[in-house]
Amino acid sequence: MIKVEFLGPIGKENLEVEVSTLSELGEILSKDDEISEWLSKCAIAVNDEIVFNKDRELQSGDKISLLPPVCGG
């Protein structure tokens, strides 16, 4: 099971899903009306490391975070 968390202003409860790659997760999230509009704006972290490869394989227990646009300071 993969845990998905939505950070900052997305305002959605965590999800738990069965997927083996980020691409599969993207397909699931794109069907969710609350989330689909955020996908083009969000960076993705796996276990708190930002990732750049959509084909990355996932393992049970991994934590995925969606990070929307930031503005610290």
Add this chain to the structure above:
Amino acid sequence: MVEIFEGAIPVEETLSKWYKSEKSRNYGAFIPFVGTVRDEDSIEGLSFDIYEPILLKWFEKWQEVAKERGAFLKMAHSKGDVLLHESSYISAVFSPKRRVALELIDEFVEDFKKNAPIWKYDLKNGKRIYAEERSQKIAGSGLLK
């Protein structure tokens, strides 16, 4: 080190503490940057969310950059509400030489604005409104679109 405060940062106390902790360590330059909430666009203040695990990793990478140049960084940020004319952000660089410190504070603060996982909201009429138009996508955004 990153210090996270609930609400406004106690600026004088924090700067004084940082100054005292480093002043005998032979750094010739100490450059603090203090960000203060301005009275504009009828806001009552700002509010912040922080994702600490990635913030700390991001900061440690910059601390390594600083170390390679003989310098040292400190940073403090608020979470929750910060009202007008209070401060939500301080960063500082300590370095043997001024040129390294001036360049590093500029690079560090610019990357902070682009990549530190912190979200800003305007406080307006008692509501907390995401400052999306002032926000920047983190490097690598759009991977799952």
